[in-house]
Amino acid sequence: MSESDLVAVGGFVALFALMALRVPIGIAMGLVGVGGFASVVGWKPALAQLASSPIRTITDYNLSLIPFFILMGVLATNSGMSRELFRSGHAWLKPFRGGLALSTITACAGFAAICGSSVATAATMTKIALPEMRRFGYPDNVATGVVAAGGTLGILIPPSVVLAVYGYITETDVGQLFIAGVVPGLLAVLMYMLTVRIAYGRVLPGGETFDLREAIVSLRKVWAVGLLFVSIIGVIYLGIATPTEAAAVGALLTGVIGVARGRLGRREIIASCTEALRTSVAIYTILIGAMLFGYFLAITQTPQKITAFLVGLDMGAYGTLAVILVFFLVMGCILDAMAMIILLVPIVFPVISQLGFDPIWFGIIIVMTVELGLITPPVGMNVFVINTIARDVSLPRIFGGVLPFVMTDVVRLILLILFPAIVMFLPMTMK
Amino acid sequence: MTRIARFLDTLSRMIEVLAGLMLAALTVVIVASAIGRYGFATPIPDAFDYSRLLIGAAITWGFASVGFRGSHIKVDLFALMLSPKARRWVDVFAWCVLLLFTVLLCWKMFGRVETTMVNGEGTSDLRMPVWPVMLLIWAGVAAAILTTTAKIVLMAMGYGSLEEHESIDDAAEGASYE
Amino acid sequence: AQAAEVEWRLSHWLPATHPIQPDGIEPWAESISEASGGRINITIFPAQQLGAAPDHYDMARDGIADVTYVNPGYQAGRFPIASLIEIPFQVTNATDGAAAMHEWYAQYAEQEMPDVKVCMMNPHDPGAFHSKTPIHVPADVNGMNVRPANATIARFVSLLGGSSVQVSAPEAREALSKGVADAMTFPWNSVYLFGIDQILHEHLDMPFYASLQTLLISKASYDALDDDLKTVIDEHCTPEWSKKFSTGWAEWEAAGRQKMVDSPDHTLYAPTDEEIALWREAAAPLVDSWKQDVTAKGHDADAIYQSYQDTLEKYGVKY
Ligand code: NA
Numbered sequence: 001m002s003e004s005d006l007v008a009v010g011g012f013v014a015l016f017a018l019m020a021l022r023v024p025i026g027i028a029m030g031l032v033g034v035g036g037f038a039s040v041v042g043w044k045p046a047l048a049q050l051a052s053s054p055i056r057t058i059t060d061y062n063l064s065l066i067p068f069f070i071l072m073g074v075l076a077t078n079s080g081m082s083r084e085l086f087r088s089g090h091a092w093l094k095p096f097r098g099g100l101a102l103s104t105i106t107a108c109a110g111f112a113a114i115c116g117s118s119v120a121t122a123a124t125m126t127k128i129a130l131p132e133m134r135r136f137g138y139p140d141n142v143a144t145g146v147v148a149a150g151g152t153l154g155i156l157i158p159p160s161v162v163l164a165v166y167g168y169i170t171e172t173d174v175g176q177l178f179i180a181g182v183v184p185g186l187l188a189v190l191m192y193m194l195t196v197r198i199a200y201g202r203v204l205p206g207g208e209t210f211d212l213r214e215a216i217v218s219l220r221k222v223w224a225v226g227l228l229f230v231s232i233i234g235v236i237y238l239g240i241a242t243p244t245e246a247a248a249v250g251a252l253l254t255g256v257i258g259v260a261r262g263r264l265g266r267r268e269i270i271a272s273c274t275e276a277l278r279t280s281v282a283i284y285t286i287l288i289g290a291m292l293f294g295y296f297l298a299i300t301q302t303p304q305k306i307t308a309f310l311v312g313l314d315m316g317a318y319g320t321l322a323v324i325l326v327f328f329l330v331m332g333c334i335l336d337a338m339a340m341i342i343l344l345v346p347i348v349f350p351v352i353s354q355l356g357f358d359p360i361w362f363g364i365i366i367v368m369t370v371e372l373g374l375i376t377p378p379v380g381m382n383v384f385v386i387n388t389i390a391r392d393v394s395l396p397r398i399f400g401g402v403l404p405f406v407m408t409d410v411v412r413l414i415l416l417i418l419f420p421a422i423v424m425f426l427p428m429t430m431k
Numbered sequence: 432m433t434r435i436a437r438f439l440d441t442l443s444r445m446i447e448v449l450a451g452l453m454l455a456a457l458t459v460v461i462v463a464s465a466i467g468r469y470g471f472a473t474p475i476p477d478a479f480d481y482s483r484l485l486i487g488a489a490i491t492w493g494f495a496s497v498g499f500r501g502s503h504i505k506v507d508l509f510a511l512m513l514s515p516k517a518r519r520w521v522d523v524f525a526w527c528v529l530l531l532f533t534v535l536l537c538w539k540m541f542g543r544v545e546t547t548m549v550n551g552e553g554t555s556d557l558r559m560p561v562w563p564v565m566l567l568i569w570a571g572v573a574a575a576i577l578t579t580t581a582k583i584v585l586m587a588m589g590y591g592s593l594e595e596h597e598s599i600d601d602a603a604e605g606a607s608y609e
Numbered sequence: 610a611q612a613a614e615v616e617w618r619l620s621h622w623l624p625a626t627h628p629i630q631p632d633g634i635e636p637w638a639e640s641i642s643e644a645s646g647g648r649i650n651i652t653i654f655p656a657q658q659l660g661a662a663p664d665h666y667d668m669a670r671d672g673i674a675d676v677t678y679v680n681p682g683y684q685a686g687r688f689p690i691a692s693l694i695e696i697p698f699q700v701t702n703a704t705d706g707a708a709a710m711h712e713w714y715a716q717y718a719e720q721e722m723p724d725v726k727v728c729m730m731n732p733h734d735p736g737a738f739h740s741k742t743p744i745h746v747p748a749d750v751n752g753m754n755v756r757p758a759n760a761t762i763a764r765f766v767s768l769l770g771g772s773s774v775q776v777s778a779p780e781a782r783e784a785l786s787k788g789v790a791d792a793m794t795f796p797w798n799s800v801y802l803f804g805i806d807q808i809l810h811e812h813l814d815m816p817f818y819a820s821l822q823t824l825l826i827s828k829a830s831y832d833a834l835d836d837d838l839k840t841v842i843d844e845h846c847t848p849e850w851s852k853k854f855s856t857g858w859a860e861w862e863a864a865g866r867q868k869m870v871d872s873p874d875h876t877l878y879a880p881t882d883e884e885i886a887l888w889r890e891a892a893a894p895l896v897d898s899w900k901q902d903v904t905a906k907g908h909d910a911d912a913i914y915q916s917y918q919d920t921l922e923k924y925g926v927k928y
């Protein structure tokens with residue numbers, strides 16, 4: 001090992017030590033980045049990075065869609081759209097066994113369509129769907145498992161803040177990434193519903209009588225979500241406006257609809273704005289830290305060395321891909337989805353390009369892997385969040401409930417690796 | 432809560448509302464600029480530069496808010512295994528590290544604002560001076576020193592923690608619509 | 610590799626595969642290594658690995674890198690003298706043009722970029738106007754959405770009654786294909802590189818504008834060198850080197866123009882003398898506002914402007 005390798009290893013050790021002590025991930029990356037850079041080239045240049053880099057990150061127009069998509073999701077939640085999605089889903093799915101679990105999945109998907117975050121989707125749906133499922137005697141493990149898995153749809157079905165950040169890091173078209181997420185997202189919904197039937201069909205309460213009138217009436221309440229999704233994805237697909245403009249339009253429309261329906265007052269709007277801003281800042285902080293950490297890695301030439309090492313292993317393109325995906329799954333135990341994408345994608349992306357994989361396709365694959373990390377034991381962020389909200393359901397019980405969904409996720413991942421066309425055919429039509 | 436705790440709380444919440452209103456205003460500006468460009472072929476000059484700079488300002492003011500609320504993305508796994516008392520001091524340590532970063536950032540960023548002012552950097556369309564917005568961005572970081580310190584003081588005094596998600600029971604109270 | 614006596618980091622923001630690295634930066638760095646007998650080694654960090662493109666001037670100043678490749682136009686208003694080069698219809702090529710720019714700007718570099726040693730000037734081959742519908746005269750730009758190359762062109766577009774669409778070069782294709790933009794200014798072969806040749810088929814065949822890139826050396830790094838090594842560096846920061854440095858990229862871009870001439874899909878329109886006069890007239894206000902900016906910073910704008918025209922004349926590259 002050369003001296004610069006030692007510095008790089010020391011940097012990673014310091015990074016994980018600080019993170020274990022609950023230092024915000026972005027701050028840990030930033031400080032270690034600056035300190036590591038200083039150890040290679042001196043303090044003056046290292047501190048100068050602090051003067052210029054963070055300000056570039058926060059004023060970068062290509063990132064400014066983040067706060068608006070998040071604001072849209074928060075306004076949607078605060079105007080009761082997620083509850084309506086759940087009610088409407090149930091009105092249609094109640095004749096089936098496990099109807100509430102199935103409607104949780106559709107509601108997660110619908111909410112994912114307007115919300116960019118997986119954890120936020122899981123948190124929201126826990127509050128809404130869990131009490132209902134309990135009331136109808138669903139076992140705790142199934143109820144929480146469904147919510148944990150359904151939550152992961154948040155970062156696959158567009159708009160997705162994680163995909164947007166991936167696009168930014170890899171200079172891949174965000175619009176195409178969003179469109180590429182549609183079919184895998186729908187496939188996920190379908191496979192999750194099948195999982196409910198196959199794995200839990202016997203333990204869930206049977207169907208109720210279907211009431212067509214009630215089902216149709218329920219649709220009248222979810223028009224807002226449909227309108228929002230269609231207009232935003234339509235605007236991006238047709239390229240009428242930039243993704244940032246589409247996001248701002250989405251946020252404003254959600255607010256206007258909420259006010260018009262009497263769901264949002266001045267207080268709720270201000271609260272939504274501050275909440276959305278806090279979530280955005282949490283993401284920007286990681287981005288700021290990742291840039292500073294990235295300069296440190298660059299100066300020690302770490303990404304090049306990792307690329308050379310992985311390519312040199314000579315395991316073939318798919319062997320190397322498998323190593324990378326397993327690495328992400330393991331890291332999913334400690335890092336959240338956004339942090340993983342920001343910290344690790346810059347390190348593995350050069351390998352992926354060198355192996356000739358399509359960057360759009362890889363974006364979907366890596367986001368699905370990261371999602372999987374959110375629900376796999378020993379630690380999954382979604383499971384964690386659900387556990388903090390539903391304190392009486394233990395972690396092992398939730399992990400047990402989510403296990404069948406983990407297995408379907410693996411099957412889906414393999415499908416998309418074997419048949420990239422499932423991901424690619426829709427974005428290809430954009431060209 | 433003691434008087435000082437209540438004061439710090441009020442101050443931090445005011446900063447938070449200010450930042451939130453900035454985001455709301457920006458949403459409207461960007462939509463207006465998009466409509467102007469695509470709808471009427473009359474873009475608002477410098478909308479591009481000003482909106483990205485003002486988002487920067489909203490972010491640093493939001494940074495101040497997050498410093499107070501504790502909602503940074505962090506690894507909770509190990510902290511949650513600790514006893515509440517030990518966790519409190521880990522939290523205080525973590526936030527002291529955040530404060531260190533914030534102070535460094537504030538110091539170095541001020542130099543950046545100064546050069547922008549001295550060099551007369553301008554926007555691309557109208558060459559309007561950039562430094563006032565830069566100063567606003569910087570002020571957010573300065574406010575973050577204040578709020579982060581407030582959070583550290585409050586946590587050390589035993590008020591509040593870095594936990595963020597409310598439980599189902601708390602959430603039920605909030606669900607007043609329908 | 611054995612460590613050299615002086616290890617320098619060179620930072621730029623273009624991809625490693627962009628012609629400027631293999632045809633400009635690498636030969637230059639190798640020549641320095643050779644001339645110094647291996648005592649100076651330069652490691653290249655491409656693609657913004659060490660910092661964002663607009664920060665490259667400050668990066669040389671602060672010692673983040675020892676050598677940086679800078680587009681001074683990325684910080685509008687900060688380097689007003691240098692931005693004269695961006696005003697359209699002045700220079701016919703980027704090779705002798707680079708040498709002329711070097712000789713001219715050397716007079717002012719110490720005033721305008723005091724923190725660094727300005728080593729080379731590197732314009733790209735003069736860019737042209739590419740559009741969906743033909744552009745022959747300035748009035749044709751009225752009402753168009755244009756993706757401009759830099760802030761000066763953006764100003765020009767709004768003078769002509771068009772609006773500028775600010776997207777990065779990789780996003781430009783999308784913006785053009787979806788109708789967000791109708792035209793763009795770009796050097797010739799870059800049109801092919803970004804796949805824009807499939808969308809824009811009309812080209813105004815005149816040396817429209819020059820971009821401005823410079824190669825800077827951190828003063829502290831330079832001052833720390835032994836005198837004989839300083840001489841090596843000085844010999845690599847000359848008008849001749851500016852020309853040599855710029856040639857590969859310029860030829861690559863110019864090849865794109867020939868490719869379009871030969872292609873049945875593309876129409877190149879060479880403006881008449883009267884039309885050229887119209888363009889010059891339309892661009893005149895840009896010179897005026899440039900003079901205002903430079904005067905405001907306490908420089909003699911007229912003398913600087915005249916000196917640029919004279920130097921271009923001397924090198925035979927005045928348009
Ligand atoms: Na989503």
Ligand code: NA
Pocket residue numbers: 329332333372373374375376377378379380381
């Ligand atoms: Na996991």
